[in-house]
Amino acid sequence: MRFFTHKFSLIQLQWLLVISIFIMLMLSMLQMDSFAQSAIYAFIYTAFYAAIVYGNILWLIPNLSQKGKIVSYIIAVIVFLFVIGLIRTFVTLVIYNSFFTDQPEVLTLKIVGSTFIGSLMIFLLSFVFRMALEYFRLKERSDEIIAQKTQAELNLLKSQVQPHFLFNTLNNIYYEAYLEAPRTAVLIERLSNIMRYFVDESPKLQVSLLAEIQFLENYIELEKIRILYEIDCIFTININQQLTVPPMLLMSFIENIFKHGIDKSSSNNKIRIALTEKDNRLIFTTTNSIPKVTSNKDSNGFGLDNLRKRLVLLYQKDFELETCNDGKIFSTSLNIPLA
Amino acid sequence: MTLKCMIIDDEPNAVNLLEVLIGQTTNWQLMAKCYDGLEAMDFLKKHQVDFIFLDINMPHLTGMELAGLLPKETKIVFTTAYAEHAAESYTYQTIDYLLKPITLKRFLLATQRIESAFKQKEVTTNIEAKDESAYFFLAKKNMCGWLPIMKNYFFTAA
Numbered sequence: 001m002r003f004f005t006h007k008f009s010l011i012q013l014q015w016l017l018v019i020s021i022f023i024m025l026m027l028s029m030l031q032m033d034s035f036a037q038s039a040i041y042a043f044i045y046t047a048f049y050a051a052i053v054y055g056n057i058l059w060l061i062p063n064l065s066q067k068g069k070i071v072s073y074i075i076a077v078i079v080f081l082f083v084i085g086l087i088r089t090f091v092t093l094v095i096y097n098s099f100f101t102d103q104p105e106v107l108t109l110k111i112v113g114s115t116f117i118g119s120l121m122i123f124l125l126s127f128v129f130r131m132a133l134e135y136f137r138l139k140e141r142s143d144e145i146i147a148q149k150t151q152a153e154l155n156l157l158k159s160q161v162q163p164h165f166l167f168n169t170l171n172n173i174y175y176e177a178y179l180e181a182p183r184t185a186v187l188i189e190r191l192s193n194i195m196r197y198f199v200d201e202s203p204k205l206q207v208s209l210l211a212e213i214q215f216l217e218n219y220i221e222l223e224k225i226r227i228l229y230e231i232d233c234i235f236t237i238n239i240n241q242q243l244t245v246p247p248m249l250l251m252s253f254i255e256n257i258f259k260h261g262i263d264k265s266s267s268n269n270k271i272r273i274a275l276t277e278k279d280n281r282l283i284f285t286t287t288n289s290i291p292k293v294t295s296n297k298d299s300n301g302f303g304l305d306n307l308r309k310r311l312v313l314l315y316q317k318d319f320e321l322e323t324c325n326d327g328k329i330f331s332t333s334l335n336i337p338l339a
Numbered sequence: 340m341t342l343k344c345m346i347i348d349d350e351p352n353a354v355n356l357l358e359v360l361i362g363q364t365t366n367w368q369l370m371a372k373c374y375d376g377l378e379a380m381d382f383l384k385k386h387q388v389d390f391i392f393l394d395i396n397m398p399h400l401t402g403m404e405l406a407g408l409l410p411k412e413t414k415i416v417f418t419t420a421y422a423e424h425a426a427e428s429y430t431y432q433t434i435d436y437l438l439k440p441i442t443l444k445r446f447l448l449a450t451q452r453i454e455s456a457f458k459q460k461e462v463t464t465n466i467e468a469k470d471e472s473a474y475f476f477l478a479k480k481n482m483c484g485w486l487p488i489m490k491n492y493f494f495t496a497a
Contacts, residue, residue, distance in 0.1 A: 171356065178359065196438065
């Protein structure tokens with residue numbers, strides 16, 4: 001029973017299909033021909049079928065049909081099928097003539113024509129196959145998203161035990177600080193807002209830009225007081241703050257700057273952050289000076305892979321992420337669609 | 340604006356914080372500080388207040404349960420560490436929902452909301468008093484006629 005419940009990957013499923021077609025062809029040919037002949041022919045047929053199907057969906061459709069070149073697509077298909085048909089007829093004929101018969105047959109246009117028709121059927125089937133493939137890809141992606149969501153919910157459940165204690169305690173401390181040390185009270189306020197964001201906002205799929213920006217600003221302020229020298233940090237915002245973004249996405253960049261882009265012993269740290277909107281897309285850019293002595297050697301790696309993975313999951317190909325390091329300045333640029 | 344208020348919260352420092360903030364930033368009259376719901380019910384039997392700072396998670400009687408027992412004219416400002424009760428809180432006569440820690444900044448915003456809620460109530464009551472004849476006329480002619488007015492009143496007060 002495990003066989004039926006086991007989840008196959010897309011690649012495994014395709015191999016499974018190819019092998020079943022091979023076996024089916026071979027069984028149907030066994031009635032007339034010898035085992036060796038059936039096996040060889042079934043193999044050749046399957047290979048050519050696969051060539052037609054994959055040639056169409058991986059090469060012709062993406063390069064021509066999807067780019068709007070319909071006429072060249074149709075011409076290419078006819079040429080493609082004809083060439084494939086020709087090669088197939090030729091190969092089968094050569095094998096047949098040299099191994100399985102005493103009376104060689106000759107290559108006629110009639111045989112090529114009939115294989116061309118056969119190829120055309122397979123070609124039409126390749127569209128059905130493509131749809132099935134797309135469906136499975138979509139399903140695979142949605143499964144992955146659901147799994148991630150479940151994990152996030154589990155994390156939320158774990159964190160739900162403590163927050164009320166945390167916030168009640170912060171309330172108590174805020175009272176003491178408010179009376180005794182007003183400057184501390186302001187810092188507690190910032191910290192509380194960050195904790196609020198973590199507990200209430202970050203489990204959501206989308207958060208308002210307003211909440212996200214406040215969170216980033218609070219974080220930057222708290223990071224600043226950790227450093228002896230004043231940091232020259234300017235955060236430019238020119239965007240409709242009612243719009244939403246996935247939580248903690250922009251945070252990865254800011255966190256990276258403070259992790260790797262700050263020289264704690266220098267008074268010349270410079271950070272520029274800009275959040276703008278163009279053609280219904282969010283453009284987020286950061287630049288920072290690179291410290292002379294890097295604390296961490298792969299400072300450009302910054303969970304970049306994880307970030308890219310998350311972006312692919314969220315937007316597939318509809319995003320741009322660029323980083324640039326010229327030795328003095330490190331800059332990043334993110335471009336994503338706005339919701 | 341002089342309003343009569345009270346604080347209900349089981350944590351002493353939470354009560355102290357609100358007391359300090361009220362004292363420093365408003366002219367309100369703090370009628371009572373209660374450390375649980377039953378004590379508060381007892382006080383409210385004998386006295387009347389305009390609104391209550393009400394904590395939700397308390398022993399014996401929760402803030403939500405207490406809210407259901409309050410007379411409709413006693414408004415509520417919830418003070419809680421939980422964000423998830425916000426939607427439910429607005430089924431009562433709630434003016435604001437303060438998340439702990441309650442900071443000076445957020446409290447000042449709340450004072451504006453509270454005072455404007457009571458100002459609008461005053462205005463609406465005055466208008467109602469002036470337009471008494473029109474109100475009755477509409478009510479007699481068509482029972483549905485007064486509904487929009489009431490709705491309007493409810494939203495501006497809330």
